[in-house]
Amino acid sequence: MTNSIRSPFVSHSKEFSLIHKYFNLPAIQRSNSPYTNLGIGDDCALLEIPNDTLIAISTDTLVEHRHFLVNTDPADIAYKAFMVSISDLAAMGATPRWVSLALTLPRLDDLWLNRFSLQLFKLLDAYDMQLIGGDTTKGPLAITLTVQGTLPKDTALKRSNAKDGDAIFLSGTIGNSALGLKMITDVLNDEINIHHVEQDLVSQRNLILDTFLPIHHIDIAKPQSEHVTASNLNKNHTNDLGWMINWLKGSYLYPKAQVELGLAIREIANSAIDISDGLASDLNHICASSGLSANVILDSLPISQTFKSVYEKRNINHTKEELFSLALSGGDDYQLCFTVDNGLKDDIVILGKQLNIPLTCIGNMKKSNVAEVCYFHDGDKYELILSGFDHFSS
């Protein structure tokens, strides 16, 4: 009796067999998380949260055409969806724990699902996270991840807590990803050996993923920035235009969430945000939330040599404003921008060396009647009207 009721639902539904085949892997065994009471399979997942622990929750959607190009490798879509989502946890100083996946697919494509889910589980394992649920629907390709992390009470890196005089720091370099996207769709590619470049790109991804494993402890030893790996490689390739373009493409396709940095600064920094829409726009969120303005020294901005070389080659008669504009408002960087008491600047520089993550002071927060980002060049205010990525701007 039980069997005859159950079987039509279990074995005849393509939707449920898809979930079972690709996503309902033995989640509990995949992690030693003490907090997951119940994973995939019921109406809700159940989580157990210890006293004095807060849950950080964030949702991000990636849509074809808008966040990634048509025909993007499903493994790369999974990679990017995962990284941009946990980047918000990094910006809050939270330890990543759980993921829920809402997947909208135009059709049931086993090859697509296989590549997507393999990559997702590779990353979940690398970060010791669990897929605890989701939803699967038919429609235009879109991926929504809700990520959850934990952090001790009173340690969250809020946008609203920057203080007058705080030093503003930025991890890594900015602009690479925005220029990388231009390179992917650019005619400049015609000038170089595409095959050689694509080969390199695959090795670059494998190299980045290799550095992720194995990760034994959840609160320490998180993967290093790809910029560290890539800048090491960069030394051997500084004159190789193909390699440089490839490195920029890699920055667009394979950003690396700064989880380790977020954990390291959560007891020291006053505020933080991750750079998704571009520094100009995201630092402005800290200004607006904290009721302060940000004075940014343009010449201190960490912009990679690779960005400058390729940008100059691509835009021969460019102005300084145009170069800064792409670096500051192109977005897709997923670096952390954070503010700390000015007296702690040296400690942050030491921390950056310990973590092997470039950390650059780009200016200071200041009391002001208008909460805005102001740019300075050679000691003078420099007029730059910049906005970040805006889904509804056109």
Ligand SMILES: Nc1ncnc2c1ncn2[C@@H]1O[C@H](COP(=O)(O)OP(=O)(O)O)[C@@H](O)[C@H]1O
């Ligand atoms: N449709 C929505 N309903 C409720 N809250 C939303 C919605 N879209 C965005 N938010 C909230 O607005 C804030 C800013 O969103 P967003 O710019 O997407 O943040 P982030 O760059 O960190 O992903 C966040 O707190 C987010 O949760």
Ligand SMILES: Cc1ncc(C[n+]2csc(CCOP(=O)(O)OP(=O)(O)O)c2C)c(N)n1
């Ligand atoms: C094909 C393609 N075109 C353009 C972009 C650039 N882009 C799309 S969304 C975005 C900003 C980040 O996305 P959003 O949905 O605003 O993320 P959030 O700020 O919510 O984290 C950028 C820079 C891209 N990533 N891919």
Ligand SMILES: [Mg+2]
């Ligand atoms: Mg968002």
